[in-house]
Amino acid sequence: MIIGLTGGIASGKSTVSAMFRELGAYVVDADIWARRVVSPGSSGWKEIVDFFGREILTEDGELNRPKLAELIFHHPDYRHRLNAITHPKIRIGMKEETEDYLKQYPGQPVIWDVPLLFEGDTHQLVDETFLVYVPYDIQLERLMKRNQLSEEEAKARIASQMPLDSKRKLADYLIDNSLTLEHTREQVQSIWRTIQQNACQE
Numbered sequence: 001m002i003i004g005l006t007g008g009i010a011s012g013k014s015t016v017s018a019m020f021r022e023l024g025a026y027v028v029d030a031d032i033w034a035r036r037v038v039s040p041g042s043s044g045w046k047e048i049v050d051f052f053g054r055e056i057l058t059e060d061g062e063l064n065r066p067k068l069a070e071l072i073f074h075h076p077d078y079r080h081r082l083n084a085i086t087h088p089k090i091r092i093g094m095k096e097e098t099e100d101y102l103k104q105y106p107g108q109p110v111i112w113d114v115p116l117l118f119e120g121d122t123h124q125l126v127d128e129t130f131l132v133y134v135p136y137d138i139q140l141e142r143l144m145k146r147n148q149l150s151e152e153e154a155k156a157r158i159a160s161q162m163p164l165d166s167k168r169k170l171a172d173y174l175i176d177n178s179l180t181l182e183h184t185r186e187q188v189q190s191i192w193r194t195i196q197q198n199a200c201q202e
């Protein structure tokens with residue numbers, strides 16, 4: 001059983017992911033793989049340098065992420081190219097990590113922590129999807145506070161993503177993170193118990 005865990009900017013996905021880990025869940029983190037597949041010298045890094053040129057690198061050979069972000073913001077074609085290079089590699093890495101874990105712990109549930117679960121096709125690779133949900137006003141308030149942003153800046157960042165209310169329609173289960181952390185933890189504990197019971201019965 002692979003569970004896809006997602007959210008929107010500042011909705012609390014990392015908070016919930018950490019709660020699952022505390023309960024003993026094995027979490028495969030898409031952000032870690034996104035960095036790994038472009039590490040200097042990797043095949044992803046080489047393909048990116050071939051396409052964008054060495055100007056896209058910092059002095060120590062790492063990808064210059066702010067420069068890359070700026071480029072793909074202005075050129076949607078470049079974004080597609082970058083995604084075409086990285087996404088398949090991220091998926092392969094996540095699948096391999098999952099298989100390695102399941103070899104050691106057959107039948108155990110695995111959580112895939114994926115920020116853009118519904119924006120791409122990764123949701124098709126998981127058995128169930130969980131969305132960490134908060135209403136817009138709370139998302140805005142938490143984002144402003146966490147990233148020290150003005151209301152306008154925070155609104156622009158939220159607007160650049162698929163709205164949580166649209167993701168809500170696609171998800172199998174919602175984890176409501178609008179109240180206290182304790183309230184969220186209770187939901188995570190209850191979901192984890194159910195997942196484990198189902199895993200034992202299979």
Ligand SMILES: Nc1ncnc2c1ncn2[C@@H]1O[C@H](COP(=O)(O)OP(=O)(O)OP(=O)(O)O)[C@@H](O)[C@H]1O
Pocket residue numbers: 007008009010011012013014015016115142143146177178179180181184
């Ligand atoms: N239930 C809660 N009550 C109050 N604050 C919370 C709660 N859950 C999360 N936060 C705070 O809200 C902010 C966003 O949470 P978190 O970083 O977990 O979100 P995220 O979805 O992983 O964000 P991103 O994807 O943008 O990195 C953090 O500052 C976190 O401490």
